[in-house]
Amino acid sequence: MNNNEIKKLFTGKFILGDSESKKVLILDNKIDEIKNNLKLNPNLKFLLLDLLIMKAIIELNDEQYNFETINKIYEIDNFNLKALILEMRVENWVYGTIREKTINKINNILSKNEEIDYRYLSILKYYEAFYNVELNNLNIGINFLEQSLKFWNKNSSSYRLYGYILKKMNILDKSKEMYMLEKSNKNYYKINRSDYNWSDFDLYLYIIAQNLEIIEDI
Structure with a gap:
C-alpha cells in the first residue's frame, strides 16, 4: 500500500460517502494486510494505529459500542493520545459522563507524548472541565x-460549557457572551474549510489522523 493509496483511503469521500459496513470492511482488510x-x-x-483510530471513529455510530477497537489501540500503544480523546468522547456518549479512571489517564499520557498539538491540549482541558x-x-x-481557551481560543465546545456554567451561576450577561462566542467560532470553521474543523468535536473525530491530511473533502 503506497502513500497515495493511504491518502485516498482517508479522504472525506470515504468517510462520508460509503456505508458504515463497507467502511469497516475496507479498514479490516487494510488492518489485516x-x-x-x-x-x-x-x-x-x-x-496500523491510524487505521484502528479511523475504525474506532466509524464505529461511533454503533449503538452497542464496546470499546474493543480502542482497547486494541492501547494494546499497541498504551499512551496513545488520540485513543484517550476517543475514549472520553465515547464514554460521554455511552455513559453520559466520563469515568474518573479515564480522566486520571490524562497527565500520564501527556507525560509520554512530546510536542502535543495545542488543539489536543485544549480538548483535554475541556473534558477535565466537563468532568468537574x-x-x-x-x-x-x-x-x-x-486553560482550554488559552491553548486554543476557537474551541467552541469550551465556550458552550462556559456559557452553561455561568448561566447556572446566574451570571447571565457573561453567559450570553460565551454562547455567542460558541456560535461565532462554529461559523468560522464552517466557512474556512481549508482548516481543520477542530471546533466541532464530532467533525474533529473524522480528521483525527491529521498526519494523513484528511481535509480535502470535509
Whole structure:
C-alpha cells in the first residue's frame, strides 16, 4: 500500500460517502494486510494505529459500542493520545459522563507524548472541565475552561460549557457572551474549510489522523 493509496483511503469521500459496513470492511482488510507485514516493517505500526483510530471513529455510530477497537489501540500503544480523546468522547456518549479512571489517564499520557498539538491540549482541558462540572465543581470547571481557551481560543465546545456554567451561576450577561462566542467560532470553521474543523468535536473525530491530511473533502 503506497502513500497515495493511504491518502485516498482517508479522504472525506470515504468517510462520508460509503456505508458504515463497507467502511469497516475496507479498514479490516487494510488492518489485516498491515499486520501480515508488520514483522518485516515495524514502522507500519504507526499506520496500523491510524487505521484502528479511523475504525474506532466509524464505529461511533454503533449503538452497542464496546470499546474493543480502542482497547486494541492501547494494546499497541498504551499512551496513545488520540485513543484517550476517543475514549472520553465515547464514554460521554455511552455513559453520559466520563469515568474518573479515564480522566486520571490524562497527565500520564501527556507525560509520554512530546510536542502535543495545542488543539489536543485544549480538548483535554475541556473534558477535565466537563468532568468537574458533572461533579458540580463549577469553579474548578471554569479554571480548566480558561486553560482550554488559552491553548486554543476557537474551541467552541469550551465556550458552550462556559456559557452553561455561568448561566447556572446566574451570571447571565457573561453567559450570553460565551454562547455567542460558541456560535461565532462554529461559523468560522464552517466557512474556512481549508482548516481543520477542530471546533466541532464530532467533525474533529473524522480528521483525527491529521498526519494523513484528511481535509480535502470535509
